[in-house]
Amino acid sequence: MNIKLKALILLFIFNINYVLAQNSLVEKNEIFKNLRCLICQGQSVADSNSEFAQTIKLIVTEQISNGKTEKEIYDFLIEKYGDWIVYKPPFNKTNFLLWFFPYLVLIFGGLFIFLTLKKRVNR
Amino acid sequence: MKISFTKLTIILLILFIMGVFFVSLSKDSMYNTKNLVGKKLNNVQLKSFTDDKIISEIDLIKNKFTLINFWASWCTPCQKEHPFLLSLKGQKNLHLIGVNFKDNKNNAEAFLKKLGDPYHYLARDDNGKQSINFGIYGIPESILIDENLIIIKKFIGPLSKADLKFIKEKTNEY
Numbered sequence: 001m002n003i004k005l006k007a008l009i010l011l012f013i014f015n016i017n018y019v020l021a022q023n024s025l026v027e028k029n030e031i032f033k034n035l036r037c038l039i040c041q042g043q044s045v046a047d048s049n050s051e052f053a054q055t056i057k058l059i060v061t062e063q064i065s066n067g068k069t070e071k072e073i074y075d076f077l078i079e080k081y082g083d084w085i086v087y088k089p090p091f092n093k094t095n096f097l098l099w100f101f102p103y104l105v106l107i108f109g110g111l112f113i114f115l116t117l118k119k120r121v122n123r
Numbered sequence: 124m125k126i127s128f129t130k131l132t133i134i135l136l137i138l139f140i141m142g143v144f145f146v147s148l149s150k151d152s153m154y155n156t157k158n159l160v161g162k163k164l165n166n167v168q169l170k171s172f173t174d175d176k177i178i179s180e181i182d183l184i185k186n187k188f189t190l191i192n193f194w195a196s197w198c199t200p201c202q203k204e205h206p207f208l209l210s211l212k213g214q215k216n217l218h219l220i221g222v223n224f225k226d227n228k229n230n231a232e233a234f235l236k237k238l239g240d241p242y243h244y245l246a247r248d249d250n251g252k253q254s255i256n257f258g259i260y261g262i263p264e265s266i267l268i269d270e271n272l273i274i275i276k277k278f279i280g281p282l283s284k285a286d287l288k289f290i291k292e293k294t295n296e297y
Contacts, residue, residue, distance in 0.1 A: 038260045051225065052260050055251035062252070080258040082158040112132055119128075 031060050031070055034087050035077065044087065159258050164272040166256055169246035172223055172231070178246060184270055186218035188294045192242075192265040193254060195226040196234035201263045204281035208241035211287065216294045223247045224254060224262050267293065 032046035037053045045053045045060075056077070063073045074086055083089040091099055169178040183189050192208060194201040211217060221242035223231045228247075235245075248254055257266055258277070265278040267290060275293060278286050 051251065055255055058250060059252060059255050077255075079162075080159070080255060081260070116129060 027070065028061060028064055031064075031073060032057060034074075035060075036085050036087055038081065038085065159274050159277055162274050164257070164266075164268055164274065167272075168256075169220070169222060169248070169253060172221075172228075172245040172247045178220070178244060180272055182244075183268065183272055187216040187270050188275075189218045189220055189268050190265055190290065191220045191222060191257065191268065193222045193224050193248070193257070193259050193262045195224045195262055196230040197226065198224075198262050200281040202234075202238065204263055205238045205241070207282040207284075207287050209239050211290060212241045212243075214291060214294055217290070218243050220244045220246060222253065224259075225249065225251050 029046060033044050035045040035056060037043045037045050037048040037050055037056075039050055039052050040048045043053075045056045059077075060073055063076065068076075074090075077085050078090070083092075083095070089095050089098070164180070164183070167178070167180050167183060170176075171178065190211065208219065208221075211219060219242045221244070223245065225248070231247075246253075254262075257264075261279070263281050265282060265286075267275045267278070269275055276289065282290075
């Protein structure tokens with residue numbers, strides 16, 4: 001195999017590894033940003049350097065390297081700390097209003113504006 | 124009296140906003156672990172403080188009640204609760220497990236030598252990973268479990284007289 005081909009293969013492998021590492025880093029940071037630091041004031045795990053945040057970072061990193069998906073990691077932490085640990089809580093019966101409220105506001109707000117304008121035009 | 128659609132909407136909106144504020148402000152915004160009560164502990168892998176022995180679920184089910192206490196020598200509130208832990212040592216049906224959290228081994232040993240060792244078994248959690256499995260977010264924290272590994276109560280912060288009373292009553296019930 002000539003040297004150019006070998007170099008090309010090496011470069012290709014290096015690029016794949018680099019892209020995978022970057023993806024993993026992005027995924028990890030996304031997860032950190034969506035986790036609440038329970039002992040901090042309004043900070044995410046990504047923003048905090050507290051003992052708790054550092055331990056959570058360790059756990060998330062370990063679970064990612066064990067092949068766990070983002071959802072599996074959230075599920076694990078929710079099981080231990082409840083929905084409060086995630087900024088984007090899973091959809092359930094206790095928080096359905098939180099999920100639907102923006103849409104309700106949009107619908108009723110639109111309806112309100114439409115009816116008000118219609119009334120004004122009719123006058 | 125006829126109220127216009129606009130006025131009614133505004134009144135309803137104000138009432139709704141007031142309702143949201145009322146509910147939110149009267150709610151306890153502090154994180155608590157009450158949702159963990161009644162849940163079963165799993166994947167327990169506590170490493171011994173002195174050797175490489177691992178304590179797992181099999182060891183915990185042998186005890187009628189177990190109090191797992193997370194502590195560290197650098198934690199001042201841990202010193203405050205220590206007399207309570209010492210008074211629980213002889214408690215019938217209760218096994219005490221101490222988990223030394225992110226601590227220096229020599230300091231931890233000195234702490235126990237000075238204040239007394241209340242634990243039947245001492246474990247260590249050097250990097251804090253095991254603490255996550257127990258839903259711990261700060262120390263001291265203690266978890267009372269029964270022989271089925273069901274969490275009876277979590278004590279956040281140092282144990283108090285009331286906590287001590289609860290533990291004693293609970294373990295005496297058996």
